[in-house]
Amino acid sequence: MKPAWVGICGSDLHEYLGGPSLCPTTPHPLTGETVPLTFGHEFSGVVEEVGEGVNDFKVGDRVVLQPIIYDGTCGACKEGLINCCYSNGFVGLSGWGGGLSEHVVVPESCLYHLPDNVSLEIGALVEPLAVAWHAVKISPFKAGDAVLILGGGPIGLSVIQTLKAKGAEKIIVSEVSPRRKEFAEQFGAHYVLDPTKEDIVARCRGLCEGQGVHVAYDCAGVQAGLNQAVHSVRARGTIVNIAIWEKECTIVPNDLVFKERKWMGVATYVKGDFQDVIDAISKGTIVPDDMITKKIELDEVVLEGFEALIKDKDNQVKILVKVSGAS
Ligand SMILES: NC(=O)c1ccc[n+]([C@@H]2O[C@H](COP(=O)([O-])OP(=O)(O)OC[C@H]3O[C@@H](n4cnc5c(N)ncnc54)[C@H](O)[C@@H]3O)[C@@H](O)[C@H]2O)c1
Ligand SMILES: [Zn+2]
Numbered sequence: 628m629k630p631a632w633v634g635i636c637g638s639d640l641h642e643y644l645g646g647p648s649l650c651p652t653t654p655h656p657l658t659g660e661t662v663p664l665t666f667g668h669e670f671s672g673v674v675e676e677v678g679e680g681v682n683d684f685k686v687g688d689r690v691v692l693q694p695i696i697y698d699g700t701c702g703a704c705k706e707g708l709i710n711c712c713y714s715n716g717f718v719g720l721s722g723w724g725g726g727l728s729e730h731v732v733v734p735e736s737c738l739y740h741l742p743d744n745v746s747l748e749i750g751a752l753v754e755p756l757a758v759a760w761h762a763v764k765i766s767p768f769k770a771g772d773a774v775l776i777l778g779g780g781p782i783g784l785s786v787i788q789t790l791k792a793k794g795a796e797k798i799i800v801s802e803v804s805p806r807r808k809e810f811a812e813q814f815g816a817h818y819v820l821d822p823t824k825e826d827i828v829a830r831c832r833g834l835c836e837g838q839g840v841h842v843a844y845d846c847a848g849v850q851a852g853l854n855q856a857v858h859s860v861r862a863r864g865t866i867v868n869i870a871i872w873e874k875e876c877t878i879v880p881n882d883l884v885f886k887e888r889k890w891m892g893v894a895t896y897v898k899g900d901f902q903d904v905i906d907a908i909s910k911g912t913i914v915p916d917d918m919i920t921k922k923i924e925l926d927e928v929v930l931e932g933f934e935a936l937i938k939d940k941d942n943q944v945k946i947l948v949k950v951s952g953a954s
Contacts, residue, residue: 628690628733629952632751632922633726634669634945635932636781638871642666642720643933647873649720656714657696658722667726668694668719671741671750672952681735689741691750692726692733693757693901694718710761710895727925729951739901742909748922749908751947752915756904758869759785761896763793764903766867768842770794775831775840775859776816778847779807781944782869784814784918786844791815792912799834801827801847801855804941813917822855831859840864848872857882857890865889921946 642648642662650662674688684690697704697712704712718733719725741750759782768774774795776783779802790798791814800816802808808819820830831839838861845856848870856866857878868890883890907913920943923931932946 628672628692628731628738629675630667630670630672630726630728630731630950631689631747631952632671633667633948633950634751634755635666635928635936635948636669636755638668638720639666640933640936644937649717651716651721655716655721657698657716660722664720664722665725665728666719667728667948668692668717669751669754670719670726670950671747671753672726672731673747674738675730675952677735684735684738684740689747689750690738691741691753691901691905692718692731693737693739693896694720694754695737695895696721696723707897710897727928727948727950739905741905745905745908747953748919748947749916752918752945753901753904753908755781755918755945756785756788756908756913756915757896757900758782759789760904760907761900762786762844762867762869762893763789764900765893766842766844766891767865768793768795771796772841773797773799773831773835775799775801775827775843775856776811777801777843777845777852777856778870779804779811779816779819780846781918783844783846784810784944785915786846786869787811787814787816788913788915792907797834797840799831799840801852806941807944810917810944822851827855828858835861838862842867845870848876850876853878857888860886860888862886863888865891868892918944919947920944923948925950 671691694717696716697709698714701713724731798816799818800811801820811819843856844867
């Protein structure tokens with residue numbers, strides 16, 4: 628496949644900054660590769676060659692890549708949990724090239740067709756939206772529930788859109804950055820709170836019959852937010868941790884025990900999530916276009932991509948890089 632549009636995300640930035648990273652420093656068990664690797668795991672593109680026995684794709688098809696690399700043989704994979712594969716990795720983070728490569732060779736199971744009414748640009752947004760879709764799908768959320776979302780970055784905004792599509796009636800977002808608060812409102816949050824100025828727990832209880840929200844999605848990954856999430860959730864409510872933490876955090880078990888609250892982790896997506904997101908975009912139940920805050924060329928990726936996401940994070944949601952398959 629020839630990559631077309633590539634989204635830059637926090638995992639790429641960690642690698643760029645040399646911080647804690649998902650990329651392997653010893654050979655990855657499935658790809659055998661180590662850093663340096665080619666970036667890009669959020670991307671669309673065009674099929675340029677098909678291998679023997681491939682029936683569902685032909686040259687010229689517009690596709691989006693589901694980047695999980697899995698062994699298919701471990702217990703988790705056999706149960707369909709490829710996202711939890713004991714050897715898993717990602718195209719663009721663990722090897723096999725990435726969105727910023729000129730060509731990428733992947734199994735057909737990694738590819739999904741884009742319908743005629745979904746552009747290649749929007750195709751590059753399917754991956755972060757699928758993270759949110761999966762999180763909401765495996766959480767106990769049901770239509771009509773009240774929810775709290777911590778963090779209005781690309782993932783938090785994707786959770787808002789997914790919850791809107793699935794009938795959430797009270798979406799409360801906690802976010803510190805002024806521009807990201809505006810984005811949260813634009814994508815459908817009913818209440819946008821500032822944790823530096825407001826008591827999040829009191830507000831959630833006040834807005835939800837004195838009890839608090841049914842489900843909280845942690846898309847921030849900071850201790851202060853986690854503390855607020857735990858106490859903003861009602862009895863038997865659930866805190867869904869989507870964040871990838873940069874350091875250890877503290878949970879007070881008794882805060883869960885005495886209200887029978889649950890805290891669960893969610894990781895990426897499984898089969899079905901990509902197709903669900905593509906269908907939702909095609910039908911118009913999710914309209915994510917405004918998540919794209921900037922489109923840049925490949926030779927601008929350092930200054931206008933990585934550096935912009937670090938220095939101008941508040942004003943950016945998704946920066947897309949245009950690569951060879953887009954023209
Ligand atoms: N589980 C998965 O499969 C998966 C997949 C992709 C990303 N992630 C993780 O999800 C998280 C969100 O991703 P992102 O790209 O949106 O990150 P991001 O850093 O762009 O967004 C996080 C947001 O949280 C806000 N924030 C910081 N402190 C806060 C606080 N105390 N209360 C409320 N908001 C606060 C920040 O202002 C920021 O806008 C990251 O930790 C990322 O690594 C997880
Ligand atoms: Zn496996």
